Amino acid sequence: MADVKLNSITKTFGDITAVDDMKLEVRDKEFFVLLGPTGAGKTTTLRMISGLEKQDKGDIFLDGENVNDLGPALRDVAFVFQYYTLYPTFTVKQNLEFPLKSRMRNVPQDEIDKRVSEVAKVLNIDKLLDRSTLNLSGGEMQRVAIGRAIVRTPRVFLMDEPLSNLDAKLREEMRVELARIHLELEETFIYVTHDQIEAMTMADRIAVMNEGKILQIGSPEDIYERPACVFVAKFVGSPSINTFDAVIDEDKLVIGERDMICCLSKQQCKSLDKLDENKIVFGIRPEDVEVTREKKDDNSIQGEVYFSQSMGAEDILNLSISKDLLLRAIAPPKTLIKTGEKVFININMERAHLFDIATKNRIKC
Amino acid sequence: MSEILLKEITKRYDKLIAVNDLNMKIQDNEFLVLLGPSGCGKTTTLRCISGLEIPDEGRIYIDGDDVTTKRASQRDIAFVFQLYALYPHMNVYSNIAFPLVTQGVSKQKIKEEVDRAVKILRIEHILKKRPKELAGGDQQRVALGRALVRRPKAFLLDEPIGTLDAKFREEMRSELKKLHVDVGATTVYVTHDQTEAMSMGDRIAIMNLGVLQQIGTPKEVYRNPNNLFVANFIGSPGMNFVKCRVFKKQDKVFINVLSVSQSVEVSGKSEKILTEKGYIDKEVILGVRPEDVLMSLAEKQDYITSKVYVLESTGSYNIIDVVLDSSEKIRVRTLSTVNPAVNQKVFLNFDMDRATIFDPETEEAIR
Numbered sequence: 001m002a003d004v005k006l007n008s009i010t011k012t013f014g015d016i017t018a019v020d021d022m023k024l025e026v027r028d029k030e031f032f033v034l035l036g037p038t039g040a041g042k043t044t045t046l047r048m049i050s051g052l053e054k055q056d057k058g059d060i061f062l063d064g065e066n067v068n069d070l071g072p073a074l075r076d077v078a079f080v081f082q083y084y085t086l087y088p089t090f091t092v093k094q095n096l097e098f099p100l101k102s103r104m105r106n107v108p109q110d111e112i113d114k115r116v117s118e119v120a121k122v123l124n125i126d127k128l129l130d131r132s133t134l135n136l137s138g139g140e141m142q143r144v145a146i147g148r149a150i151v152r153t154p155r156v157f158l159m160d161e162p163l164s165n166l167d168a169k170l171r172e173e174m175r176v177e178l179a180r181i182h183l184e185l186e187e188t189f190i191y192v193t194h195d196q197i198e199a200m201t202m203a204d205r206i207a208v209m210n211e212g213k214i215l216q217i218g219s220p221e222d223i224y225e226r227p228a229c230v231f232v233a234k235f236v237g238s239p240s241i242n243t244f245d246a247v248i249d250e251d252k253l254v255i256g257e258r259d260m261i262c263c264l265s266k267q268q269c270k271s272l273d274k275l276d277e278n279k280i281v282f283g284i285r286p287e288d289v290e291v292t293r294e295k296k297d298d299n300s301i302q303g304e305v306y307f308s309q310s311m312g313a314e315d316i317l318n319l320s321i322s323k324d325l326l327l328r329a330i331a332p333p334k335t336l337i338k339t340g341e342k343v344f345i346n347i348n349m350e351r352a353h354l355f356d357i358a359t360k361n362r363i364k365c
Numbered sequence: 366m367s368e369i370l371l372k373e374i375t376k377r378y379d380k381l382i383a384v385n386d387l388n389m390k391i392q393d394n395e396f397l398v399l400l401g402p403s404g405c406g407k408t409t410t411l412r413c414i415s416g417l418e419i420p421d422e423g424r425i426y427i428d429g430d431d432v433t434t435k436r437a438s439q440r441d442i443a444f445v446f447q448l449y450a451l452y453p454h455m456n457v458y459s460n461i462a463f464p465l466v467t468q469g470v471s472k473q474k475i476k477e478e479v480d481r482a483v484k485i486l487r488i489e490h491i492l493k494k495r496p497k498e499l500a501g502g503d504q505q506r507v508a509l510g511r512a513l514v515r516r517p518k519a520f521l522l523d524e525p526i527g528t529l530d531a532k533f534r535e536e537m538r539s540e541l542k543k544l545h546v547d548v549g550a551t552t553v554y555v556t557h558d559q560t561e562a563m564s565m566g567d568r569i570a571i572m573n574l575g576v577l578q579q580i581g582t583p584k585e586v587y588r589n590p591n592n593l594f595v596a597n598f599i600g601s602p603g604m605n606f607v608k609c610r611v612f613k614k615q616d617k618v619f620i621n622v623l624s625v626s627q628s629v630e631v632s633g634k635s636e637k638i639l640t641e642k643g644y645i646d647k648e649v650i651l652g653v654r655p656e657d658v659l660m661s662l663a664e665k666q667d668y669i670t671s672k673v674y675v676l677e678s679t680g681s682y683n684i685i686d687v688v689l690d691s692s693e694k695i696r697v698r699t700l701s702t703v704n705p706a707v708n709q710k711v712f713l714n715f716d717m718d719r720a721t722i723f724d725p726e727t728e729e730a731i732r
Binding site: 037167168169172175176179180183194195196197200201202221224234235236237238239240285287306309311312313316318333 | 402403530531532533535536539542543546557558559560563564565582583584587597598599600601602603654655656674675677678679680681684686698707
């Protein structure tokens, strides 16, 4: 059992509150991701869990045990840093066995060899055991770094943006491998990243952070389908969600100088009735915007294709409704719609996200 | 006209040939992306265009002028580096104005030009700030502003957004593309990130080991890659490559997936090409993009059996990694509503109209 609990954790560096009264519970065997922009406090949080950083307030529990006063070595966590930090004078094998050779652990050599061999096999580096770490590719170094963490069978694996130094292609491959390793090891992973695709594709649950606070915790599906606030809605999903300030006019949302009018469902109207303000923030994801050459129905909005981006498996159409009103839609690559064309924009209002204009929090419909 | 022409450019560093006989024409107002892995020669090519490097062989023409041996400062191009290099002791206005100040332009004209650049980049609100007070994205814009005011013949950008957060990179890609749409101007942009190349380039020039592999629009290089390298490098996730053998049975052409000994019928243009180019009974490499792999959760005739290895959900679509009996892996792109369990059996077929077939020896596409 290796769950992790943070109770009202706060950490400041001078004037800056890096982590602000954080409460967090990571379940045993979970792949938990801390996601947020640079400076959100995610690495600081990870470092406090490991013991590399001491919190100013609050308690940290590993497996039910309060570890506040335990140094990193005694917490039995493994940390994979962004910059591998492999021992340059050692071979791959020596790097992998190093954590087990610590006198504190007293592991006999033949057991060490067995463990190293198992781990190397899982990570596909068994043929590199005698190689010097100076002669490895980025991906290979990364695997050795992960291997060095795995050999110890710690309570928790902490990973700090381990893929961000890899080429885009290699990152793609490593994501799949990490997800698979997690499935096979059945251990708790806490993973920090600023890249939402890593979080979405690997996590069991994600905590979206900004400015030292957690804005939402949920499964990738929760976060994507029901973002708790505008920040989360914009942070997760690529291309980003389109957002507009909108005025509520009976059963319609009016955006801009009446250039864009969207019909609300009965359920949506009911939820908006409860508001004091007659303005909200309206969000719609690019994949929920359909572009047609002909008018589809009375709700079709006129616009023009400002420019289009061909991403391969899909096209991103950048549309302008007026000079200041721009939005993005996804179109299949077979689409013949081109830059400069006048088109009709059809918004799937069932997939609309509505947020309070003052708090920016989700309005439940 | 700000066309850039590279003729037979070769650049060596001792025994290493960094750029090998490169021929390329960058059209006026084009946003051309030089794309490739580390060490492919893209930055060296950019530096040759800028004048920071002089090629060992070949000629470079900007706007019809042979600039091959001209110093960088005489080439009327603006270079935006990866880490901006803003003047730390000057505020934003002065940073942007600086190139014009050194040219001896009148104060009035300087103000006009700076105002124009600042408006385009939407940084009017930070004119009085110093670089260290700015967020990364704003620093980026100031660097671009400093390049814009010079109204150069071309902009050269060397991985300018590589160090930014993922979300931010996405925003900046759109901003840069939009800027190019609004302002025009020949732009040469270096990156190793194919998503950047696809989202911004009018055309992409893919390089590997100093050699130009292919140049074309994003759609062209994606749909019709010339060789295995291009096919693999472009597209996220990458193309699937499966070793097959072509055979004929009762007048129909099939490809046999070697590792699992299961066959798929080939029809349409692929059938014609394989027959005409003499590939019957020969081994080929079948390239199929994840979105062109058909997946069925129920057994279907002629479909290949596989097992789910990992399921990746991006929110708007899923990437399902499956393993064939032979442990060969295939990636399939599906709607986000398709959610088989790990280790569940699923069944695959390939959209042969959209597949590309490669010669296993030359690694070139069979066309």
